[in-house]
Amino acid sequence: MDYDSSILEYNELHLGLQVAGHRDLLEGDPYLKQRLRLRDAYITTLNVCQAYTLKRIRDPDYHVALRPHLSKEIMDSNKPAAELVKLNPASEYAPGLEDTLILTMKGIAAGLQNTG
Numbered sequence: 001m002d003y004d005s006s007i008l009e010y011n012e013l014h015l016g017l018q019v020a021g022h023r024d025l026l027e028g029d030p031y032l033k034q035r036l037r038l039r040d041a042y043i044t045t046l047n048v049c050q051a052y053t054l055k056r057i058r059d060p061d062y063h064v065a066l067r068p069h070l071s072k073e074i075m076d077s078n079k080p081a082a083e084l085v086k087l088n089p090a091s092e093y094a095p096g097l098e099d100t101l102i103l104t105m106k107g108i109a110a111g112l113q114n115t116g
Contacts, residue, residue: 046107050105
């Protein structure tokens with residue numbers, strides 16, 4: 001999204017708020033507004049990570065020859081968290097990209113759960 005379309009979208013949002021008789025988003029639901037504001041830092045971070053990962057996946061010139069180093073202790077662990085760091089060996093993308101994309105999608109979905 002470029003600067004001009006961002007300004008246009010911002011102006012359309014404020015025009016819509018004016019037409020509806022509101023000054024701010026979620027003005028009628030302060031509880032939901034507070035919950036979303038508290039989660040915003042985490043969700044935004046995951047969104048940026050997801051966008052970066054998608055950029056790498058779509059870049060035909062991005063290739064990694066070596067897989068990232070993971071300690072033998074983590075890879076051999078039977079703990080549930082160890083499943084998160086095991087890389088998908090069947091992925092057609094560079095090591096870790098598909099896994100990162102899936103984890104960011106799950107994190108964003110979990111962060112937005114029960115927000116109304």
